[in-house]
Amino acid sequence: MTDPFLDRLADLLGPGGLVVGDELASRPASWTRAAEPCAAAALVRPRSTEEVSAVLAACHAAGRVVVPRGGATGLVDGILCAPGDIALSLERMTGIEALDPLAMTMVVRAGTTLEAVQAAAEAADLFFPLDLGARGSATVGGTISTNAGGLRVLRYGMMREMVLGLEAVLADGTVVSSMRPLIKNNTGLDLKQLFVGTEGTLGVVTRAVLRLRPAPAGYATAVVACADVDAAAAILSRAQRAFQGRVSSFEGMWPDFYRAMTAPGRFAPPLHREHPYYALIEVECVPEEEPRFLSLLETLMTEEIVRDAVISASEEQRRALWRIRDRVELLGEAGLARPFDVSVPFSAMAGYVAEASARIAAIHPDAGSVAYGHVGDNNIHWNTAQLPDPALEAQVEAAIYEPLAALQGSVSAEHGIGLEKRGKLGLSRSAAEIATMRAVKRALDPKGILNPGKIFSHPVD
Amino acid sequence: MTDPFLDRLADLLGPGGLVVGDELASRPASWTRAAEPCAAAALVRPRSTEEVSAVLAACHAAGRVVVPRGGATGLVDGILCAPGDIALSLERMTGIEALDPLAMTMVVRAGTTLEAVQAAAEAADLFFPLDLGARGSATVGGTISTNAGGLRVLRYGMMREMVLGLEAVLADGTVVSSMRPLIKNNTGLDLKQLFVGTEGTLGVVTRAVLRLRPAPAGYATAVVACADVDAAAAILSRAQRAFQGRVSSFEGMWPDFYRAMTAPGRFAPPLHREHPYYALIEVECVPEEEPRFLSLLETLMTEEIVRDAVISASEEQRRALWRIRDRVELLGEAGLARPFDVSVPFSAMAGYVAEASARIAAIHPDAGSVAYGHVGDNNIHWNTAQLPDPALEAQVEAAIYEPLAALQGSVSAEHGIGLEKRGKLGLSRSAAEIATMRAVKRALDPKGILNPGKIFSHPVD
Incomplete structure (x- = not known):
């Protein structure tokens, strides 16, 4: 090793504590850069909290950057390393x-x-x-x-x-x-x-x-069709009241998404493909409560809030309903491989999706998008077509992210910021908020050795 | 006014913005010191976030201490002011x-x-x-x-x-x-x-x-008798499983507490007074589910986990059951006026209460204690007798707080630390934890003007 600091870490951690060279290069840089090798100088694998502490104390004293790494399944490049960084994995601290x-x-x-x-x-x-x-x-x-x-x-x-x-x-x-x-x-x-x-x-x-x-005692699961996401919100609200907050999933599907997932060769459509909106709703309940679930949907159909519905009668049917929402990797076949993850307040969702979809469609003849997601949590996912030109891709990003600032939305619902969304942070966080985050960062990590440059830039914006 | 800074604040806030003199003295220092006047130099009453900001900026520049004050119902002297402090109330920012x-x-x-x-x-x-x-x-x-x-x-x-x-x-x-x-x-x-x-x-x-x-659709409520708090934990666990986490309250009552609340002249005992432990359990459910609640209790009686039980059949009966747990101010009549609030892991509760009770009883012939509380949340309340001698009171405190450190308990479950429990913080927080809190405090309030001395001492321990 040409880096004497790595010898110190190796001594500190004992056999198997340090991964370098080819073994390190076989680890991917991140989930989204699976073909790139991890660029760190070394990956350390402590076996105890005491060893984590010793590694950090040594890196802190030497001013070496430490990039913690979990299962490496994040989508925002939160674990990306630069040459010289020390990657840290807790893969030997399990159980x-x-x-x-x-x-x-x-x-x-x-x-x-x-x-x-x-x-x-x-x-x-x-x-x-x-x-x-x-x-x-x-x-x-x-x-x-x-x-x-x-x-x-x-x-x-x-x-x-x-x-x-x-x-x-x-x-x-x-x-x-x-x-x-x-x-x-x-x-x-x-x-x-x-x-x-x-x-x-x-x-x-x-x-x-x-x-x-x-452990949940069971589930009642349905896919419903309705007029729009506002109607879906009303359905969710009624179900929450009827089942005392036991709606465990409420997944929205805009029509282009539903059609893509139920296109010939993919999944059989449980409801016909021409409705303007779809939602998957699942309630935790005991089997005796299933008639109440059925009767709630019947009432909502009588009130013309629900246009059509299919309820799963078996675990197999339940899984079939879920696949339509869940197997989003199949969107790749439809040329819609690029995922997005944002939050939008309920009342703004319908307008946001309509506007952003139209904006994306206008960017390029090959542009396309479908929207879906955990709408019960304000969380919309998009999949978009990958465009050849980075400038066009930037326009797609702008169409999806920029409206969020005025709508009190968030550029990241659940994926985080990492490196990938760093430039968008200002759309959901004010200057005062970011300054407060930075003040806490400085207080706990004055040298900036812990995953610097993730979330916000380091040392200056 | 002899303090020119107060004139500035008065100018800043306009009519009614500043409370001083007799009007200020008519406000109590805190809930537990209702007879003492608020000692602050003035109380400010901003009408907007902008005015709060202006007051704080002025106090920050002048190095004046600001003590925020809500409804003044806290039990740990978190709003206590020293002479010269600026008390701040948002009573004009309502709605x-x-x-x-x-x-x-x-x-x-x-x-x-x-x-x-x-x-x-x-x-x-x-x-x-x-x-x-x-x-x-x-x-x-x-x-x-x-x-x-x-x-x-x-x-x-x-x-x-x-x-x-x-x-x-x-x-x-x-x-x-x-x-x-x-x-x-x-x-x-x-x-x-x-x-x-x-x-x-x-x-x-x-x-x-x-x-x-x-809104909850209804409640099923019972008081049950059982062998000890471990049996109560088992009852809670079974009810959580049977009702998918819809147990909304689970209140434990050690026997001395139950006997004090159901003593002649107080409330009629729903179950006889010689059981070793009592719990009030309330589940959110629709009326059709009440038979399932009844059958759960019957099963638990067959298994000899529940020794006896009474289920409320009306809202009036439900309230009567709740009064026995809730009207703790009546403990004053039993000479048990001093409240405590701690957390203890489930598995340690039985031993903790037995040991602390015995320790308190040994302090003085007039000493006494009863334990009860939100045991479903790990939260035990104590009421103890007020002893004439502060040294004896300190022994009671020690009996209640000191065992918590070894048991991974907390010196405050829900009341907070304020000034009253500041000396006990080290029993539930390590030196590293307190140092981390202080680092964040210094980062956000480097001059220490915001409620200094609450939670931990200022500027040094």
Whole structure:
């Protein structure tokens, strides 16, 4: 090794602690740059919080940049490294330390995958509600650092709401342990909030106390057709009232999306393809409540709010309904491979999607877009066509992001900012907000060694 | 006025903006010091965020301490002023600016009372779940700054979980507005978390976007008797599974508490007074589900987990059951007037209460204590006898607080730290945690003008 600092890290971490050379180059730079090798000088793999602390203290003293890396499934280049950076993975800090079935809490190391957490909860006849496609790779530390969302936010909240306690290591190696398994703990600033969703810029999450939930007793699931997203919002509101807030998913599908997913050769359309709007609604309930779900939909049809509906009668049918919303990778076949993730207040959604769609269509003959997403959470996803010219791509981005500022929307609902959306942050955060974030960053990481340049630029805008 | 700075503030705020002299002296120092007048040099009453900003900028420039004050119903002296301080009240910044029934959100000024928020939600056939005895005085700003809890945290979370957006003014007058009405917004540090529960030490909350919920369709309510708090935890777990997390309150009553509340001349005991433990359980459900509630309790009786139970058959009976848990001011008649508020992990509760009770009883022949509280939230309240000698009182405090450090408990579940529990903070927060809180405080309020000395001492410990 030509970098003597790497020798120090290797000594510190022992065998297998340092990954360099070809082995490092075989790791991708990020999910969206799967063909590029990780550019870091080395990847460190500590085995304990103490080793994380020792690594950070050494990097802090030497002024070396540290880029924490979870399952590497993020979509905004939050883990991208520059040459000379030290990438840090908790892949050797895995496992569930404790599970208390009565208190419904789990103590887990940050390198553990989401799937392992879900499986351990299930083995105790409990439920960890966070779920997303990358569950087999995404880690506890990564999902905390990005405040992951997914399919059940409406009912259970985002990762933030599932974390009772947290341990993190600050830039200088200080271990801040707030691992109390308590629902209520009003003792000053709730420190874990500093590390949730800040993408590793304020500390490295090493362990957490997660809140588990009772396993759902069953689901009632339907796809409904209605006039527009405003009608969908009304349907959601009625279902929330009828089932006391137990709507666990409410997924909106604009017609172009529904048609793309039910095009010949893809999925059979459960409702005909000419309705102006579609929504998938799922309620957590016991089997005896299913007639009430049916009768709610009947009432909404009588009131002409719902135009048509199909209810799943089996788990197989339920999965078939979900596929139409969920298997968005098939949009690639329709030439719509580029994903976007934004938030829009309910009342502004219809106008926003109509306007942005029209703007995109006008950019180029090959331009195209479909909108869908967790509309019950204000979250709209777009898939757009990849255009040959970066300048045209920038126009598509502008069509999607720029209107959000005036609508009180957000340029990132659940994916985070990373490097990819850094230039858009100012559309959803004021100068005063960004300055406040920077003040906290300076206070906790004065040398700027922790994932600098992610979320906002470093050291100056 | 002999203080020229007050003239400046008066000019800034116009008529009625400044309260001094007898009018100020008629305001109590705090809830627990109702007989003491507010010691501040003046109380300012801005009418807008701009005026709050102007006051803070002026105080910041002049190095004057500002102590924000909500409904003055807190129990930890978080609003206590020293001579020369500027007290700040948002009592002229009241009212609901907007309510979106479909999105189930409300935009509200921080001086608005909790009761007014609840009433406005109800008028829209919606529900604002936070509730506490002081609802008629407690304000939105105060309940956010103290992260208020109350009776429905188990189902709806604390005030933190009900705030979607927030506007706050920093020490130097900078307005940080994060008022987006979004469920998902992953754009860096979630700034509102800096102001929730930090007792006005990092900023003055001026407005908020609150999340409303569907109105509950009804309740099933019971008081059950069981062997101990561990059995109660098992009952809660079974009820959460049976009703998919819709247990809205789970209140534990240790036997001395139950006996005190059902003593002759107080409330008629719904279950006989010799059981070793009692719990009040309330589930949100529609009337058709009540048979399932009954059958759950029957099953638990067959399994000998529940020893006896009484279910309310009417709203009047429901209220009668609640009174036994809720009318704790009657404990004053039993000589148990001093309230405590702590958190304890479920698995440690039984041993903690047994040990602390025994320790308190051994302090003095007049010493006494009863334990009860929101045990479903890990939250135990104590009421103890007021002892004549401060040294004996300190022993009672030690018996209640000291064991919490080893048990991963908290010295404050929902009341906050303020001035009253400042000396106990180290029992629930490590030196690294407190140092991190201080670093954030210094970053946002470098001169220490915002409620200094609350939570932790200022400028040094």
